[in-house]
Amino acid sequence: MTTPTTHLLLLRGDPDGTFDLDEVFAAHDRFTAACAEQGHEILGGEELGPHTAARLLRATPEGDVTVSDGPYAETAEQIGGYYLVRTADPDALLRLAAPLIEAEGHGTAELRPVAVHDPTPGAGAPA
Amino acid sequence: MTTTTTTPRTWMLLLWGDPDACVDLEAAYAAHGTFTADCAAHGHEIVGGEELAGAGTARLLTVDESGTQVTEGPYAETTEQLGGFYLVRTSDPDGLLRLAAPLVMDDGGMLELRPVMTRDGEPTSDALTYAGQRA
Numbered sequence: 299m300t301t302p303t304t305h306l307l308l309l310r311g312d313p314d315g316t317f318d319l320d321e322v323f324a325a326h327d328r329f330t331a332a333c334a335e336q337g338h339e340i341l342g343g344e345e346l347g348p349h350t351a352a353r354l355l356r357a358t359p360e361g362d363v364t365v366s367d368g369p370y371a372e373t374a375e376q377i378g379g380y381y382l383v384r385t386a387d388p389d390a391l392l393r394l395a396a397p398l399i400e401a402e403g404h405g406t407a408e409l410r411p412v413a414v415h416d417p418t419p420g421a422g423a424p425a
Numbered sequence: 426m427t428t429t430t431t432t433p434r435t436w437m438l439l440l441w442g443d444p445d446a447c448v449d450l451e452a453a454y455a456a457h458g459t460f461t462a463d464c465a466a467h468g469h470e471i472v473g474g475e476e477l478a479g480a481g482t483a484r485l486l487t488v489d490e491s492g493t494q495v496t497e498g499p500y501a502e503t504t505e506q507l508g509g510f511y512l513v514r515t516s517d518p519d520g521l522l523r524l525a526a527p528l529v530m531d532d533g534g535m536l537e538l539r540p541v542m543t544r545d546g547e548p549t550s551d552a553l554t555y556a557g558q559r560a
Contacts, residue, residue: 356535392495393495
């Protein structure tokens with residue numbers, strides 16, 4: 299892949315995991331520095347608050363809406379944060395992200411391209 | 426659900442759904458257009474957001490006791506996949522969540538609204554208050 303495209307890097311981990319927060323932050327600093335050096339342009343990113351602070355809303359096709367407090371329970375791993383990165387080499391970007399997960403000892407980094415559409419709303423939806 | 430913060434802060438609105446659900450795309454995009462207009466009208470400032478490509482396009486890097494592995498998606502441990510997100514600055518997260526309900530009504534999905542932390546060493550105080558106590 300040679301054309302840079304925007305990807306979402308989702309960081310999932312065990313919310314009850316024990317790790318050295320300073321080491322994790324240091325890993326993130328090294329990641330952002332390495333991205334800059336190697337041409338992966340970080341467009342955005344956030345660390346999320348505690349998964350227990352989540353508000354959830356579930357809707358059914360019949361129009362029933364249920365609002366509740368988190369956490370979102372259907373996965374043992376919770377999203378802890380994300381980066382939005384423009385890159386021409388997503389595989390290399392994912393390798394650079396490995397220490398972010400390894401610093402927490404356990405977890406998954408998921409890298410997904412963002413959907414690209416025609417300028418006309420609804421005209422270029424992915425199949 | 427009685428907590429309403431008064432200081433605007435940033436929240437991530439995660440849109441979860443079944444990628445195989447039969448969805449009327451025109452209706453879905455119309456719902457997003459309505460949501461965007463409603464946010465502007467009600468003082469919820471949309472500061473970011475993306476629709477993601479299909480879950481099958483995911484690359485995964487997994488770390489566990491056996492080491493680090495890279496595989497192809499989709500992320501397998503959930504039937505609901507992340508379809509997209511908004512980043513919204515608001516002082517009324519519950520009001521925001523109600524406005525967003527139509528975004529998942531079409532496909533029976535779920536919305537998760539999570540406060541964003543600051544990266545200057547301290548989490549946002551209201552997020553901690555809402556969470557009770559951080560683990």
